[in-house]
Amino acid sequence: EDQVTQSPEALRLQEGESSSLNCSYTVSGLRGLFWYRQDPGKGPEFLFTLYSAGEEKEKERLKATLTKKESFLHITAPKPEDSATYLCAVRLYGQNFVFGPGTRLSVLP
Amino acid sequence: NAGVMQNPRHLVRRRGQEARLRCSPMKGHSHVYWYRQLPEEGLKFMVYLQKENIIDESGMPKERFSAEFPKEGPSILRIQQVVRGDSAAYFCASSPGKGSLEQYFGPGTRLTVL
Numbered sequence: 001e002d003q004v005t006q007s008p009e010a011l012r013l014q015e016g017e018s019s020s021l022n023c024s025y026t027v028s029g030l031r032g033l034f035w036y037r038q039d040p041g042k043g044p045e046f047l048f049t050l051y052s053a054g055e056e057k058e059k060e061r062l063k064a065t066l067t068k069k070e071s072f073l074h075i076t077a078p079k080p081e082d083s084a085t086y087l088c089a090v091r092l093y094g095q096n097f098v099f100g101p102g103t104r105l106s107v108l109p
Numbered sequence: 110n111a112g113v114m115q116n117p118r119h120l121v122r123r124r125g126q127e128a129r130l131r132c133s134p135m136k137g138h139s140h141v142y143w144y145r146q147l148p149e150e151g152l153k154f155m156v157y158l159q160k161e162n163i164i165d166e167s168g169m170p171k172e173r174f175s176a177e178f179p180k181e182g183p184s185i186l187r188i189q190q191v192v193r194g195d196s197a198a199y200f201c202a203s204s205p206g207k208g209s210l211e212q213y214f215g216p217g218t219r220l221t222v223l
Contacts (some may be wrong), residue, residue: 032210042216042217043202043217045214087152096154096167098154099152099154101150102151
């Protein structure tokens with residue numbers, strides 16, 4: 001069964017305290033891995049797409065990396081405005097996407 | 110460039126009524142996806158449509174749910190004879206297709222069934 005898991009479920013950081021979020025997947029055919037940010041009461045906001053192992057993407061304080069079995073979202077020197085739920089999703093060789101349950105990040109000032 | 114638009118943002122229905130959720134994709138996007146998000150749960154894929162075609166409806170319940178994306182106008186997710194378990198946030202996302210797999214989400218419609 002195609003499955004996407006994320007860890008930790010929740011993470012509290014002090015402002016400036018760097019950390020990483022994990023997304024692990026077991027799928028039969030991967031066409032891409034996606035990271036989104038979701039604020040309460042809003043739709044997910046697209047962050048990154050990764051297609052092959054070894055690929056990396058960066059945007060401001062965020063950096064996403066991909067291996068054959070997992071992806072990491074590294075957050076460097078986070079600020080309170082980075083607080084959100086971070087979702088990863090995989091696109092299968094069919095047409096649909098499978099989303100993980102998300103990591104709720106809180107960055108305290 | 111306007112983003113994905115969904116309306117209504119909030120919808121309240123009584124059990125047994127019909128709910129119609131609308132999604133207008135981003136300009137130039139011809140692919141639409143619908144997802145359901147229950148409280149404290151992740152997004153669950155429901156259906157993938159291109160203009161006038163349903164491409165993948167493997168996540169859609171077989172009964173009471175239907176979706177369309179006509180040649181003109183928004184995509185519609187229709188839920189007939191709603192039950193309390195249908196209460197959730199429904200998100201649509203659009204994609205340009207043409208090899209791009211990136212999806213851009215709307216703000217969602219929050220359906221409450223009384």
